[in-house]
Amino acid sequence: MFDALADRLEAAWKKLRGQDKISQSNIQDALREVRRALLEADVNLQVVKEFISEVEAKAQGAEVIAGVRPDQQFIKIVYDELVQVMGETNVPLVQAQNPPTIVLMAGLQGTGKTTATAKLALHLRKIDRTCLMVATDVYRPAAIEQLVTLGKQIDVPVFEMGSDADPVEIARLGVERGRAEKFDTVIIDTAGRLQIDADMMAELARIKEVVQPHETLLVVDAMTGQEAANLTRTFHEQIGITGAILTKLDGDSRGGAALSVRRISGAPIKFVGVGEKVEALQPFYPDRMASRILGMGDVLTLVEKAQEEFDLADAEKMQEKILAAKFDFTDFLKQLRLLKNMGSLGGILKLIPGMNKLSSDQLQQGETQLKRCEAMINSMTQEERKNPDLLASSPSRRRRIAGGSGYKEADVSKLVSDFQKMRSLMQQMGQGSFPGMPGMFGGGMGNPLAAGGNRPTPPGWRGYSGGASAKKKPKKDKKKKGFGTL
Incomplete structure (x- = not known):
């Protein structure tokens, strides 16, 4: 959704990078890219003309704020105009005073x-x-x-x-x-x-x-x-x-x-x-x-998606397990399935700031790795899921799981090793620290939610610990939802 438009608009921002301020001369190249981006996105021609005119007028009259680069200020102007064009606010459904x-x-x-x-x-x-x-x-x-x-x-x-x-x-x-x-x-x-x-x-x-x-x-x-x-x-x-x-x-x-x-x-x-x-x-x-x-x-939409799938009571129990380093493969499998219910991995990642540049190959790699994890966990016994240390010390168990899931023993060994590291790091996250995450789920996932390389944790997500800060609200019924640990 909007991939081509987003790529084109980024080309417009590059026209202003390295500039001291927004001026009549340097704004024209950026506006030309914005116009081309909107036309290629099949936006109505009259809307494009009005949009460009408004952005140009606001950009030329804008005073560059100290500490803000011209390209950043131009993005803010374009953002405000996009919101204006699409309607400014959400318009909810009418609710009749006398139903229905x-x-x-x-x-x-x-x-x-x-x-x-x-x-x-x-x-x-x-x-x-x-x-x-x-x-x-x-x-x-x-x-x-x-x-x-x-x-x-x-x-x-x-x-x-x-x-x-x-x-x-x-x-x-x-x-x-x-x-x-x-x-x-x-x-x-x-x-x-x-x-x-x-x-x-x-x-x-x-x-x-x-x-x-x-x-x-x-x-x-x-x-x-x-x-x-x-x-x-x-x-x-x-x-x-x-x-x-x-x-x-x-x-x-x-x-x-x-x-x-x-x-x-x-x-x-x-x-x-x-x-x-x-x-x-x-x-x-x-x-x-x-x-x-x-x-x-779009973090707000991500949170709303999570609230629909995660139960507040389950999130609190999961929080306790993470802090006590008792998070096991059963819990991990449950989280994977809840993540699936929220939509595709690519769709979820694009809601996270800083993750929009993942390529389709990287997203596909992430989806594949999650499926591999699920297949191997499904081949474990209940005892092995609850006690991952059993697998760390037993090559015969790892060979059996590899045969049952269709993967190699080395894949199972890596899953167990990565899981133990992740469990330790999650415990530290819950206690307020967020060290760099190692490769997860078999190569290619620097962040446990991201696919494709050792990418840094997005700004604003450092120290995030799932449902730790969620305030418990009075429940209408036992199905009341909350935001759990991803």
């Missing part, structure tokens, strides 16, 4: 509208809002079955009347069911077309008139670039939408849609889809997205 809140989903075929409906329902369920999904797409083969299947997967009920009923009547009765059964939110999945046509718009208008939705969200494919912004504007003018959901953002390295939708259509981006899994939906925060585009990471 009615959300109408619209969009063309192939944008991932039905999946986005389920993703939104799961997102709301995670924040304790009960949802009912309504299937009104009676035209696309298996659309209703798809929504029913997704509903079972995320444990959200689906109201449907088959493919022979009138979509407007399905929507009306679905809202009545939601109101009668006291659901917090009713999400209506509507039919799409391959392109905008009068029939689709007329049906959407009728459904909207009957159900009176609090939110009308347009699902648009980020891969279409600036055309996504034009599509959003057309729907906004003809139907009236309250926001957009950008899907397939993980597959678009350009990012033009995210930078164009708000300025062209006037409708805010409320959510982004960042993967195929039903959990892969994130609220859209312009400031966080701007930070990712500029290669600064």
Whole structure:
């Protein structure tokens, strides 16, 4: 996501490195690179013109702060303008005073509208809002079955009347069911077309008139670039939408849609889809997205991902084990699986400041090493997982594990050796010190979370000890989540 744009923008910063101050002469080369970067990212031409004009005006009028290099100050100006273009703040879903809140989903075929409906329902369920999904797409083969299947997967009920009923009547009765059964939110999945046509718009208008939705969200494919912004504007003018959901953002390295939708259509981006899994939906925060585009990471999103997966009580127990140097292979395997649940290793690392420059080969190497670790740990007995010292002193055990996992005895020996070093270092981290990490997981991982070389620990992460500083909050139930040890 935004890889090409980020690389191009970095070329712009280089134009200002070594300069004493920002001036009319040296700013032009940097602006030229920024303009080229935005155009190659398929950002709308009018948005590019306005963006460059604003950045130029702010850069020329900026006073260089003592101790801040011109290129750093220029990055700050570009960051502020990116946030401005994308909408400044997150726009949350409306919550009706008299439930249910009615959300109408619209969009063309192939944008991932039905999946986005389920993703939104799961997102709301995670924040304790009960949802009912309504299937009104009676035209696309298996659309209703798809929504029913997704509903079972995320444990959200689906109201449907088959493919022979009138979509407007399905929507009306679905809202009545939601109101009668006291659901917090009713999400209506509507039919799409391959392109905008009068029939689709007329049906959407009728459904909207009957159900009176609090939110009308347009699902648009980020891969279409600036055309996504034009599509959003057309729907906004003809139907009236309250926001957009950008899907397939993980597959678009350009990012033009995210930078164009708000300025062209006037409708805010409320959510982004960042993967195929039903959990892969994130609220859209312009400031966080701007930070990712500029290669600064996104620690807040990383923390939120972790909070969804880690239980506070488990984190506290893990903290105690780390401090007592009793962290074992069972704990390690659990952490690996929780890390998997948060998404791909590459996606997680790009949220960490300083890790955005890892190549795809390095990320692939990291993924491979984690899989090797998991395979070898799965070949251990419960006793061996709980007591890694048994493996350190027994070549026959290491040979058996190597045979069972399909790797060499030397690989198992290295895993055990690295694990013992890591356990010792984690104990020191928990006590406030953070010595340099040796190669982990078999060559190529200088940081236990990073792949590809002995990279320094990112600024701001020194002394980090997982859940040590987490304050225990009153629990509503035993499923209350917290931030654990990665």
